[in-house]
Amino acid sequence: MTKPFSVGKATFGDGRLTVIAGPCVIESPEHTLMMARECRERARAAGLDFVFKASFDKANRSSIKSFRGLGMEPGLEVLQRVKEEVDVPVLTDVHDVSQVEHVAEVVDVLQIPAFLSRQTDLILAAAKSGKAVNVKKGQFLAPQDARNIVDKAREVGCEKLLLTERGASFGYHNLVVDMRSFPIMRGFGVPVVFDVTHSLQLPGGLGHATGGQSEYIEPLARAGVACGVDAVFMEVHDCPERALSDGPNALPLERLAPLLIMLRDIHQLVRDSSAVAQL
Numbered sequence: 001m002t003k004p005f006s007v008g009k010a011t012f013g014d015g016r017l018t019v020i021a022g023p024c025v026i027e028s029p030e031h032t033l034m035m036a037r038e039c040r041e042r043a044r045a046a047g048l049d050f051v052f053k054a055s056f057d058k059a060n061r062s063s064i065k066s067f068r069g070l071g072m073e074p075g076l077e078v079l080q081r082v083k084e085e086v087d088v089p090v091l092t093d094v095h096d097v098s099q100v101e102h103v104a105e106v107v108d109v110l111q112i113p114a115f116l117s118r119q120t121d122l123i124l125a126a127a128k129s130g131k132a133v134n135v136k137k138g139q140f141l142a143p144q145d146a147r148n149i150v151d152k153a154r155e156v157g158c159e160k161l162l163l164t165e166r167g168a169s170f171g172y173h174n175l176v177v178d179m180r181s182f183p184i185m186r187g188f189g190v191p192v193v194f195d196v197t198h199s200l201q202l203p204g205g206l207g208h209a210t211g212g213q214s215e216y217i218e219p220l221a222r223a224g225v226a227c228g229v230d231a232v233f234m235e236v237h238d239c240p241e242r243a244l245s246d247g248p249n250a251l252p253l254e255r256l257a258p259l260l261i262m263l264r265d266i267h268q269l270v271r272d273s274s275a276v277a278q279l
Contacts (some may be wrong), residue, residue, distance in 0.1 A: 005160045007108045008089030014190040017267040018049040018231040023067045024246035026054045029078045036086040046260035053091040067244040076106045086250035097125045104129040114138045127158035134162040139169045143181035152187045167199035182227040191230035196221045200249045212249025227268045
């Protein structure tokens with residue numbers, strides 16, 4: 001049984017659908033604040049709870065020349081402004097135990113990147129922070145393996161845990177999503193998130209950078225919500241072709257509003273059908 005919990009004004013695990021969205025990386029204070037406002041308004045219009053996401057550092061990049069972000073201190077300053085000026089909860093990545101305490105002073109959700117999902121010390125440090133924790137299931141893990149992530153977090157008393165599906169490695173430069181993953185991981189008693197846009201990456205597919213197939217975001221998102229996820233996670237950008245990270249798989253901002261309305265309606269249909277089935 002999933003125990004609901006709140007993160008600021010957003011709630012996970014109580015039957016509603018929550019959206020986690022924002023640009024991959026903090027590109028500038030101005031761009032980040034603009035994206036936070038625009039995503040918030042579209043989520044509100046669809047009647048969905050909203051958490052803003054952006055990374056102060058993207059440690060896992062294909063090339064040494066790739067833009068990684070503003071760094072922890074300036075990045076956290078921007079996220080603090082988002083919380084205060086846009087009035088939304090924020091999520092960002094932590095890559096090392098040494099970052100957890102300081103980042104937890106600002107953000108509402110600490111995110112463990114997929115390639116670090118087996119790093120026990122990092123999971124335990126985040127779980128002990130008192131903040132909500134979102135762990136992305138690694139591309140190399142089966143959904144059943146995610147139970148170990150849950151056990152680690154619960155061992156130190158973490159009650160606000162999310163598990164995220166973001167695709168599994170399928171040969172070279174490709175990912176696929178096993179839709180069985182959602183009910184399997186929800187069976188561990190935690191809310192499950194579907195990272196739609198990262199699931200459409202082509203890792204290293206451009207040689208010097210990761211490619212992506214953003215044209216498939218809408219059908220994949222519809223399928224995931226129909227499977228009963230608690231939240232959808234999407235990287236959104238106003239101009240993906242100029243994005244400094246993950247542009248090829250980002251959802252263009254102008255496509256966000258109609259997609260959220262569609263996902264809201266699918267989610268409600270699934271809930272209503274489930275309620276009727278239980279009568």
